[in-house]
């Protein structure tokens with residue numbers, strides 16, 4: 001049995017060493033290591049290349065193909081920047097590949113696309129942050145899984161989690177260890193890992209009294225530098241800084257030199273704080289992950305936190321409202337692009353240095369002005385006529401701002417409840433969507449301008465989309481007769 005276990009142990013050890021590659025010795029910065037990942041990604045996405053997919057479908061595919069890649073690469077190695085760029089470029093080309101006018105332009109920056117939907121993105125995974133959240137789990141595991149073989153290997157080779165966070169980079173560190181230090185250890189300038197965790201000291205055996213951040217926002221060494229310098233126990237764990245008596249725990253300190261008057265003040269303050277500390281000799285120290293809900297490290301919660309730090313301050317409100325509406329994905333994405341100034345209007349083409357003929361530059365609807373987003377959707381005489389018809393349904397006569405997100409968010413005064421304003425926003429979405437469709441049909445399919453048809457399409461779409469909400473119970477006939485009444489009714493009809 002013992003022999004069997006030994007063999008089994010060897011096997012466990014062998015797997016990462018020979019099959020997955022040897023992270024503690026290998027050089028993850030070599031691009032050849034990543035060829036497999038890139039190839040696989042290309043192959044998977046290529047399968048879908050010629051299928052007719054909406055942009056919403058392509059977003060889904062990009063994320064699902066990514067999660068089908070061999071994740072152990074991402075959880076062992078820090079992806080080199082050049083590889084990351086290459087993978088992103090494959091994803092980007094796939095996302096924007098099938099534009100109607102075949103110009104493969106990235107209409108919204110990749111950085112913005114990678115934000116969470118509630119933060120104004122499309123929720124495509126940010127590879128670098130995803131990679132970091134997977135890698136940082138090593139630090140967590142190094143501290144907690146002390147019986148794990150891997151952790152013992154790392155302990156003997158590098159000194160384990162302690163050496164991950166302290167000291168300087170040593171020449172004999174492997175690339176892998178350096179990367180880990182850079183992502184979540186001592187060489188990480190943001191120190192984000194430490195911001196996410198708290199120390200929970202129990203028996204004090206795995207926490208250093210002076211140098212770990214176990215009480216308050218800083219280490220005691222930082223809080224009381226005079227005492228720390230004088231201490232004869234600078235690296236000592238809490239467990240070795242005193243002993244258990246019958247009445248409980250008693251501290252014992254050793255000092256290098258006699259005290260000066262100023263030390264006294266720091267000492268009293270520190271001892272005051274230590275009185276609050278309750279040790280427990282029967283349980284182990286551990287870390288608490290403050291991000292997410294289950295106190296333990298999770299890749300998902302960590303990724304979300306990193307992402308919101310990176311994109312902090314981003315105006316999220318208008319996007320939250322957009323994604324909360326019950327709209328077909330192709331419509332939500334079209335509106336997302338409108339809000340992101342990422343629709344291929346001729347002004348936007350021009351700003352991306354795409355040459356257009358003189359006649360092509362003009363608004364397809366009125367041929368009177370250059371086609372910018374605000375012109376086409378809000379200022380154009382034709383569009384204005386469409387809006388006025390819809391405003392009429394709810395007896396509204398007002399001038400709304402020409403900036404897409406303000407226009408989307410500003411509610412006519414007569415609209416008072418969230419229910420009604422959501423319905424109004426569905427109608428709003430149907431207007432901009434159908435105006436865009438009408439424009440494309442004129443520009444690319446040689447259709448004539450048909451305002452009445454556009455309004456009828458808006459009316460039909462709005463009813464269909466509102467009906468996705470079960471509480472909206474108006475029949476098609478009722479809706480056709482009085483759309484404004486159906487929208488403004490705050491009563492029983494949902």
Ligand SMILES: [Zn+2]
Nearest residue numbers: 363365366380
């Ligand atoms: Zn126009």
